[in-house]
Amino acid sequence: MKRTFIIVTLLALLGSCAVQKPSGQVSNKDVERIIRTLSADNMQGRGISTPGIEKAAAFIADEFKKIGLQSLNGTKDFRQAFTITQIKPATTEVIIDGNQVDDQNVLIITDRTGINWNTDPGVEIQHIEAGQSFFNRYREIIRSEKQVLVFVDEQFASGFNHIRESVMNGHLTNEVKKGAAVFLLGVHQAKSFRVNFTNKTERIALANIAGMLPGKSREKELVIFSAHYDHLGIIEPVQGDSIANGADDDASGVTAVISLAKYYKKLNNNERTLIFVAFTAEELGGIGSEYFSSQLNPDDVIAMFNIEMIGKESKFGKNSAFITGYDKSDFGQILQKNLAGTDFKFYPDPYPEQNLFYRSDNATLAALGVPAHTISTDQIDKDKLYHTVDDELETLDIKNITATIEAIGLSARSIVAGTDTPRRIPKLK
Ligand SMILES: [Zn+2]
Known part of the structure; x- marks a missing residue:
């Protein structure tokens, strides 16, 4: 009893010594610069197979290079390139009883x-x-x-x-x-029936943009920070605007990934290997994250921080975000513990009926047992800008984004350092 008491007290003391205020290492100005670039009209809404998304890919790779990340093994210039089959109906003729x-x-x-x-x-x-x-x-x-x-x-x-x-x-x-x-x-x-139908099949080239900071002592143990950089591209015009800029969805998340790479590069104390990845083709069904997940052993992945739409204030007000699948592992509790003494708070996903846990890029690895969660602030049940041409920079709260990114950085530290390892989640199937 006593022994436990001493240990608990000691841990509490150690814990309180380790508490740190947000570092101020992420700047509003830099956050705004990155979102502004990714959601600019010349990125054409970052639709698949457009010069716009290529521009976005080049920009992200350039940021990774300036930060000093390394390309993943077997890739060059931070491009994890792959191809996929696109299938599209071409000709149709159906005759029923003549x-x-x-x-x-x-x-x-x-x-x-x-x-x-x-x-x-x-x-x-x-x-x-x-x-x-x-x-x-x-x-x-x-x-x-x-x-x-x-x-x-x-x-x-x-x-x-x-x-x-x-x-x-x-x-x-x-x-x-x-x-x-x-x-x-x-x-x-x-x-009687006759059906004559043809599909047009095409190979499409895609690329995730990924960089890493090798771990100092536990290089094989991976911690992933991710977001998707594709969006819907050009859609039905509304009052002359047809570019779905996707500033919140998910330029805000990619901004977090770039900022966190910078944050951890500066700290330069990651015992585990950190991977920073911007996925392609999320909007077409998690295609990029599926490919990324197939290129590694899920057992090596300690945790995944997927960041999706952190541009606007959450349901819980300023300085808050929610974590999908909160109860599936102790990932959320670990993050929460590391935020003690700050104003920021993570909450369990308040929209369980939306099935967000399996609707974003964390889904593939989560299904394989990885504590892979999505962090978001979006009020998905009433966000009128979601998937519209009006998801633009001007509608975002930059300070709140910066606070959220700092909170993610701070809350991830013990996982990055190897002192916390979140519980695996139940595999699907
Ligand atoms: Zn999204």
Whole structure:
């Protein structure tokens, strides 16, 4: 009893000695400069495969170089380059009992180069009927990876059109799936059917921008600081503006990653290896972080600080942010402990119904058991600027961003130093 008491007292004393106020090492001016650059109109909203996103990539790599980071093993100039397949519908013709179906009522989900059906007995017929859940049935059919012709009740026009619109824009994939599902809106049966369809396939070049500070004594143990640098690019114009600048989403996070690299380079005391990475293609489904995660052993990753939208005041007011998946490990508690004596506070994610934990770039590593969490301040339930052309620098609170970055730096110190190791989280599957 006594012994425990002494140890506890000692630890408390040590703890209080270690308490430090935010260092003032991150400057408002520098934070503003970085966000301003990344969200400028000449970056064209950092859409995939545009000169704009290339400009952003070059800027981030240049910042990493000036800070004095090293490229990851096997990469050059901080570019972790890879290619991926883009699949986009090209030509469609569907004939039911001799009558051509309007293209608007056809939704085809397949990664194959084409479909050529002529009342094939191998094609299964299914229905999504009034009263069923359209999205559940849709998902079930896609996952079965069969060859299916699906008759969809007209009641589901809005859900159908929503999916159709995104499918027509094409999608990126790492693995080409074999199934083929043809959904027809407002068709209820068929004695005969013909489907002629082709996809256009293209290899797309992408790159994450990543740099590191090798650990002084525990080089194999990795701590990752990340954010995504891509955004939506050019979208539907609103009052003449069509550039989705993505100042909050996620130029603010990338700014944090660059600033933290600078912060830890200056401290120059990281026992563990720190990786700073700006991911590509998050907005297309976490493609960049998925590739990044495939290039390392998840067991080597001690923790991941993913930073997503820290541009505006959180639900809890100034000097606060939330951590997704707070209860899945003790990552949040460790961070919170390191902030004792400061004005800043981390909270558990107040929007569990939004499933944010699995909606950002931490998801791939989290699913593999890594304490990989996202830090954010966004009031996602009422953020009217989210994914609009108005997500611009002028709407952000620079001082609050700087405070958040300093809090992340300070709260991560014991993990960086190797004195704290957050608990692994349960693996998915
Ligand atoms: Zn984002």
